[in-house]
Amino acid sequence: MQQHKKQWRKLTGERVNTYIEEELHGVILREREMGSQLKVCIGTDSQVKGADTEFATAIVFIRKGRGGFMYLTNETTREKMSIRQRMITEVARSIEVAYSLSDVFTSHQVDMEVHVDINTDPMYKSHDALKEAIGYITGMGFVFKAKPEAFASSCCANKVVQ
Template identity: 30%
Template sequence: HGQIRAVAVSASAARRSAASAASVASGAEVSAWSWRDGTGRPITFGEIIEHIEVTQDIREKVEVHVACDSAVRNGNKSIIFAVAICVISVGHAGRYFFARIDQPKYLTPVLQTRLLREVELSLTAAQELTNRDVVVERIHCDSNTNPQYVSSEHTTMLCGYIQAMGYRYLAKPQAW
């Protein structure tokens, strides 16, 4: 019985350590992430908030969407996550801003953990926007509802996570 407890404590410590490493690798705070506008020009998170506020002042209907995608890099050693904040003036144009976060692959070694990390990063950005009085219309989930895609087995969990955090979601094929 004592051995089981020791294993459980060790597993718990490993999860905390991985979460801590993930936080460090992600830049921890959204405002500390290296943001860029659609042209690739560096921009601060505060400037993104200002852009949203100005757009809301001059347009009738403005929607803010948050999404994240990822790709394997460096010969399968790391994963690059791209978090996007899209500001859409319905009936007009839109602008997007993005931050790239590079993490060792061992932190998200399989599809489920990678998709979960994408949602976690989207939620982190959405929560920071919400904390600054920006209404986030939807969070886009990179998981498919069509069972012919491998990611579909994770869609219910991922979308449930988004809903549990108080946001509405879109999943593929509607998500982008």
């Protein structure tokens, strides 16, 4: 699976030294033992830095009424992209993660959403990619959230690409 190749870490910076699927399976079991009701949100954000574009993807766990925690991975590319192409690449990275982890979440009955850092206001350039993103995500069978409800991408992933 593709996720085996990514280097995941916790927000604290602690590296995940096992496959992310195994890590999340164990985390879900531990959280359930503590009585947590979980939901997971996956989102990607990007930042252009000179010739590089850095992407950060976040897997955010929400404990109903008890906060949350997340796992992160970063990747950098030198590929030059339009804003629309960059937004769709963010969506593709989130879907890749969601798809590869969906068996883990389904087997534990954890609801999952895919969050996109695309503005629903037509005044913003990112809005150009909204319809395509909605079709892509819902076509894959995932729940879709865009700004301002897309905190996994616009808040969590955003924090590690600035």
